[in-house]
Amino acid sequence: MTADRRWSDPLTPDEIAEVVALVRADVRIGANPRFWGIAVEEHLARSLADGQGRPVRLVVMNPDAHAAWEVTAWTSGIDRSASLGGWSAVDAKRPGVSSEEARMIAQAARNSPLLIDALAKRGITDMSLVSIDPESITGFEPEDLIDRRLSWGTVWYRETPDDNGYARPVAGLVPILDLETLEVIRIEDHGVIPMASEGGNFRSGTWGEDRAVAPLEITQPDGPGFAVDGHTVTWQNWSFRIGFTHREGLVLHDVTYDDAGTERPVLRRASVNEMYVPYLDADPTAYRKNFFDWGEYGAGPLTSSLELGCDCLGEIRYFDAYALDGMGEVKTIVNGICLHEEDHSILWKHVNTRTGEADVRRSRRLVISFFATVANYDYGFYWSLYQDGAIELEVKLTGILSVSGIDDGQKPLSGRMVSPNVQAPIHQHYFAIRLDPAVDGPLNRLVEVHAEVVEDEELNPYGNAVTMVPTVIASEAQAGRLADPTRALHWRIESADRTNRFHEPTAYRLSLPNTTRLFAKPGSTVERKAPFVGKHLWATAYDPQERFIAGEYPNQAPVSAEGITAWQEADRALDGAELVLWPILGTHHSPRPEEWPIMPVAHIGLRLEPDGFFTRNPSLDVPPSTSAHCAPGMDHGSHGHGSHDHGSHDHGSHDHGAHDDGAHGHGSH
CATH class of the missing domain: 2.70.98.20 (Copper amine oxidase, catalytic domain)
Known part of the structure; x- marks a missing residue:
């Protein structure tokens, strides 16, 4: 923990890991804990000097015991070690669903005889090409399952491993899922409906030859202005x-x-x-x-x-x-x-x-x-x-x-x-x-x-x-x-x-x-x-x-x-x-x-x-453009139509910005 870290900075990997390690040492979370988030207690941290450590709260679940807690803690600082505060019980159904929990229940559903049999009626037998998205069920919980931590599944089928996973919905099939026990509780089957007969890939070249697009370069020779x-x-x-x-x-x-x-x-x-x-x-x-x-x-x-x-x-x-x-x-x-x-x-x-x-x-x-x-x-x-x-x-x-x-x-x-x-x-x-x-x-x-x-x-x-x-x-x-x-x-x-x-x-x-x-x-x-x-x-x-x-x-x-x-x-x-x-x-x-x-x-x-915040237009001190696309004197003495507008979040061009980190990202869900 460095002394110059501000209270509002994002939590670092070390801060997250040190608090999780303390939580893991507590026997009440069981052998298979699950987590949902850690965050700085901003109203408490705002008044602290830099480097003192930061107050945080974390959510942890014990799915085997149908239990969950909100845990308060402190990260380490120049004058303190990381420590835990209080444990407040939370309704075990209600913490959010992580991507890891979603993947576990999706795999469990693919292994379920209930889902395997329902898909076989539709001619689908290769479960490796089946995807299940566990969806939140808030407000639609079956009354007989009201005390369980639940989800329901949308089911999708791909014709090939690289197919668009969202192009072929399996209609009429709704598995009801238990997120704690990782089981398919029941299947709603509203009848067999024909599958989509047309592909949905959108990768380059799928629907014909790519059109010609002239290069558009964004450069700042003197570096950024920030x-x-x-x-x-x-x-x-x-x-x-x-x-x-x-x-x-x-x-x-x-x-x-x-x-x-x-x-x-x-x-x-x-x-x-x-x-x-x-x-x-x-x-x-x-x-x-x-x-x-x-x-x-x-x-x-x-x-x-x-x-x-x-x-x-x-x-x-x-x-x-x-x-x-x-x-x-x-x-x-x-x-x-x-x-x-x-x-x-x-x-x-x-x-x-x-x-x-x-x-x-x-x-x-x-x-x-x-x-x-x-x-x-x-x-x-x-x-x-x-x-x-x-x-x-x-x-x-x-x-x-x-x-x-x-x-x-x-x-x-x-x-x-x-x-x-x-x-x-x-x-x-x-x-x-x-x-x-x-x-x-x-x-x-x-x-x-x-x-x-x-x-x-x-x-x-x-x-x-x-x-x-x-x-x-x-x-x-x-x-x-x-x-x-x-x-x-x-x-x-x-x-x-x-x-x-x-x-x-x-x-x-x-x-x-x-x-x-x-x-x-x-x-x-x-x-x-x-x-x-x-x-x-x-x-x-x-x-x-x-x-x-x-x-x-x-x-x-x-x-x-x-x-x-x-x-x-x-x-x-x-x-x-x-x-x-x-x-x-x-x-x-x-x-x-x-x-x-x-x-x-x-x-x-x-x-x-x-709106009345400034005395007058605060941008009067912005200088005339010096772009090469603007002819000399274009700002003063002509109608100035020569400057090209490069401003857009363009998803099709090459990215010329220097990456601060070279590793591959893990953010796509």
């Missing part, structure tokens, strides 16, 4: 620290902006806190598909190594990530986090037609990203900082649609045909974001702003006057809000202490440019399981025990009993408080045939931008 010191990053007046947790994956800490020599805080913490994916199809092999991908599996261990493809371009700084796997071993995700700059088209521009002069500045952004592979789907999360003080989160959805089989001649009611005897159900993706704002200090308020026509005819004699109407969200009882683009609605996160030169509170504006609502009947399991998706923004007063919007242990939890809707009942004051904001990004996925056999990227996101 500086990295451990996990602290500075770039274009911005400063922040990179963290990583088992539950949320990438976390940004203490995001500040240097305004003429004054470090002004904007966010204390930012993360993707939860992901909920409900499938909206009554098909017997699809209706149970409802996942808390973070709370039931964990973003950390599902993080993909970015050296397995071309995810970032240019001068890149990678960060390895570390997670605790289900067997208690440290999992290294080589190049789990990517940091790089991008050109982002025009920052600002004006042509003076009277003088013929033009001023244009190109925008660049700093992007901090990671990818999580959740079985068939791949999700990219891109936090971007801009030179004008804006912050964006973009979520990119790609991978393979989760499909179901359909009988000959049938038409999907709640989906689309994507291949013969294969339908893709309608579903949704909800991303619950956690923002701990600190706009010009720790005490903030949330104000909702919308547009209204001025009805007073004396003030609006021509009928065209509009005003923006602010409403302070004073307490948690009011703090479940809906986005509404028809009213130009947005939210201001205001400082409770500082004002600008116009005597307004300094603030940042939060916008959710596109989102959706849940299309499920009130009272349905889908609706009750994740009530937080019923609003587009929640706000709470900071409480260190309220860490996750769906509750601490959503796996096999009672529906609608925990999480943010329960916290709101306290109705704590929010005006001038330490706030936590929970934006909900929801995308409604009505599949298209063009998204098969692999899905082009879909996008959703949010934007934070200064």
